[in-house]
Amino acid sequence: MKNSDIAFLVYQPERARRKNNSFDGNDNVGAKVIIDVLSKNGVSVDFCSVASAHKYKLVLLSLTSTYDCIAFYKAVALRQDWSPAKRKFIVIGGGFGMQNPTVLRKHIDYAVFGRGEDIIYPLVSAVLGGSNSYEHESVMHLPDIYSVKIQQAKRLYDSDVFKEGFVGCGNMCKFCHYSWVRKRMHNANYGENGKIGETYVQGTLTNNNSPEMLFKDIPKITKKYGRIRTALDGFSERLRFTYGKKITDKEIKANVEYLGEFEKTTVLIIYNIGNMPSETQDDRDSLYGTLCDVKPKNRVIAIIHTTPFRASLATPLQYAEVQLNPSMSDLRFKTIVDTPTFLSKHSMSNESNFSQLQTTIIERATEGTDALFHTMCFSSKIKNNIAAKKIRLLSNNFDLKPYLRRYHPDEEKHPGWFLNTYIQTKTLGKIFLKT
Ligand code: SF4
Numbered sequence: 001m002k003n004s005d006i007a008f009l010v011y012q013p014e015r016a017r018r019k020n021n022s023f024d025g026n027d028n029v030g031a032k033v034i035i036d037v038l039s040k041n042g043v044s045v046d047f048c049s050v051a052s053a054h055k056y057k058l059v060l061l062s063l064t065s066t067y068d069c070i071a072f073y074k075a076v077a078l079r080q081d082w083s084p085a086k087r088k089f090i091v092i093g094g095g096f097g098m099q100n101p102t103v104l105r106k107h108i109d110y111a112v113f114g115r116g117e118d119i120i121y122p123l124v125s126a127v128l129g130g131s132n133s134y135e136h137e138s139v140m141h142l143p144d145i146y147s148v149k150i151q152q153a154k155r156l157y158d159s160d161v162f163k164e165g166f167v168g169c170g171n172m173c174k175f176c177h178y179s180w181v182r183k184r185m186h187n188a189n190y191g192e193n194g195k196i197g198e199t200y201v202q203g204t205l206t207n208n209n210s211p212e213m214l215f216k217d218i219p220k221i222t223k224k225y226g227r228i229r230t231a232l233d234g235f236s237e238r239l240r241f242t243y244g245k246k247i248t249d250k251e252i253k254a255n256v257e258y259l260g261e262f263e264k265t266t267v268l269i270i271y272n273i274g275n276m277p278s279e280t281q282d283d284r285d286s287l288y289g290t291l292c293d294v295k296p297k298n299r300v301i302a303i304i305h306t307t308p309f310r311a312s313l314a315t316p317l318q319y320a321e322v323q324l325n326p327s328m329s330d331l332r333f334k335t336i337v338d339t340p341t342f343l344s345k346h347s348m349s350n351e352s353n354f355s356q357l358q359t360t361i362i363e364r365a366t367e368g369t370d371a372l373f374h375t376m377c378f379s380s381k382i383k384n385n386i387a388a389k390k391i392r393l394l395s396n397n398f399d400l401k402p403y404l405r406r407y408h409p410d411e412e413k414h415p416g417w418f419l420n421t422y423i424q425t426k427t428l429g430k431i432f433l434k435t
Helices: 029-040 066-076 120-128 177-181 215-220 237-243 249-259 281-292 353-363 367-378 387-397 425-434
Strands: 006-009 046-048 058-062 090-094 110-112 139-141 227-231 266-274 300-308 335-338 342-346
Touching (some): 006 029, 029 120, 058 120, 066 353, 066 367, 110 120, 215 227, 215 249, 249 266, 249 281, 249 300, 281 335, 300 353, 353 387, 367 387
Parallel strands (some): 006 046, 006 058, 058 090, 227 266, 300 342
Antiparallel strands (some): 110 139, 335 342
16 A cells, blocks of 8 residues: 655665564664654555655665665665666665665665754755655765765753663763764753763663663672673774773773672673774783683673774775774684683674675775675675675785775875765865874
8 A cells, every 4th residue: 555655675684683673673763753844744554665765756765784785786786677777767866874875876866964853854855846856965866976974963862762861972082973974963862972870871772671881881780780882992902092982901800890799690792893994913912811801700701893994985994904804703703711700702604704794895986886785795606605705805816905905085086075064175184094
């Protein structure tokens, strides 16, 4: 049953996050906000699949991460009704995964960068009214690629579907896309960082069952949690101090032992970043040595989930070299320390270096990337091989250097030259050169 001229596209994600991959199964806050804004303006929104999209005049696309660029392309690129020549509907795309739309430019008409709640209604109205010339500093009319500015929140979102406590982060780690593209703003009731007791806790996305907090704030916890999520973002003290997470080895020992003061087992999920620029085996060994020295009173289980480094656009490290080796997937499930009160293991879902390469290619894509991207998505040889072989197959046929090399901020064109954030690009370059 069709109620509207507009539908949100539901497509299979590249990585299943839950058994139910519908919008109900995944809490896609961004999509819910956009639907809420349109509904408050009297515009109802249906849901569609790639097969039923042609029944609508306008299709909305949510890209929650760079992986969604792969999932969306795989879903539509071989379909006649989505081909640039035959497609009869307009596609508007946005979301946190909208960093570089180059590889999707033939399948999306308007790319919205940053917060879309003040843009979506005027844009939808213009498109449905037949206008082909909507202009906004945060909207790119594809397939042309030109300079845009990431839209910032003018206020925190406050509605029945989503009450926002804060946006952005004051720490500004040099690799963190989130903090460099989302200017800090917080709700007075949330305290400076959002709080339960006296510490920063972001629990809203997990019903407060598994609070997420800064590592340095662990000693502020006053009640027992079964599971806590936090981040180190660097194997060694040297790396953490160079790129932004100023956590000492001494603090790692002290904070894990502090959690061991609470009775029964506490599980700590520690997000980490591997293959940081200049990282060596000495850096990795430094974390293992520190963890071997931790002696909690009650049992603590620390799972280290290491994501490989990405040179994320609109951050100071967008210019950095990307190292693919070693693959963080090789660490999966390896035990670091196992004593009666402390178990630390690497996560079983660490991404491979092929996944790291895929997202790097998308984020650093130029118009010359189309053939490489298509091969990466559809080649059966690529699909059916292990990560190292996949990388070799791609590098045998394509020059991967533009995606992996270090860029100098003064070079004429960085691949993400078109993306401007609330901090001047030349400032990002200066911070990078001083790092
Ligand atoms: S990595 Fe975490 S602490 Fe650092 S700026 Fe980003 S959100 Fe903040």
